[in-house]
Each structure stands twice: as structure tokens, then as C-alpha cells.
Amino acid sequence: xxxxxxxxxxxxxxxxxxxxxxxxxxxxxxxxxxxxxxxxxxxxxxxxxxxxxxxxxxxxxxxxxxxxxxxxxx
Numbered sequence: 001x002x003x004x005x006x007x008x009x010x011x012x013x014x015x016x017x018x019x020x021x022x023x024x025x026x027x028x029x030x031x032x033x034x035x036x037x038x039x040x041x042x043x044x045x046x047x048x049x050x051x052x053x054x055x056x057x058x059x060x061x062x063x064x065x066x067x068x069x070x071x072x073x074x
Contacts, residue, residue: 026041026066027066027067027068028043028065028066028067028068029041029042029043029065029066030042030043030045030048030063030064030065030066031063031064031065031066032048032049032052032061032062032063033061033062033063033064034052034056034059034061034062035056035059039052039055039056039061040052045063049061049063
């Protein structure tokens with residue numbers, strides 16, 4: 001299961017941002033990935049998850065917050 005999630009995240013990384021390059025409209029926003037595709041993006045994570053769970057009831061969504069350039073991840 002971990003490998004599958006890791007694979008989905010790495011495949012979707014190019015759609016979100018690569019390395020230190022982040023797509024401007026996603027800075028400090030959440031993205032939800034299902035089956036390697038970004039299916040929701042925005043700031044209201046609870047409503048986003050509700051919509052995704054209704055549309056993909058048998059899938060486990062991967063949620064990530066896209067940082068801006070200033071965020072330091074340790």
C-alpha cells in the first residue's frame with residue numbers, strides 16, 4: 001500500500017510542481033490525488049474531501065498541501 005501511494009505521488013508530482021518550481025496558482029493550497037490524477041485543488045479541504053469521497057467512494061485519496069518557496073521542510 002505504501003509503495004502504491006508513493007508511486008501515485010511521484011507520478012503526480014510533475015502535475016503539481018517539479019523540484020523547487022511550484023505552479024503559482026497552487027501555492028499554499030491543497031491538492032487531492034486519486035489514481036495519479038489531481039481531482040481537486042483549493043483551500044477548503046473538508047468540502048473538497050467530501051466531494052472526492054462522493055465521486056470516488058472506493059478509492060483512498062492522497063492529500064497534500066503545496067508549499068510556497070519560503071517554506072522550510074525539515
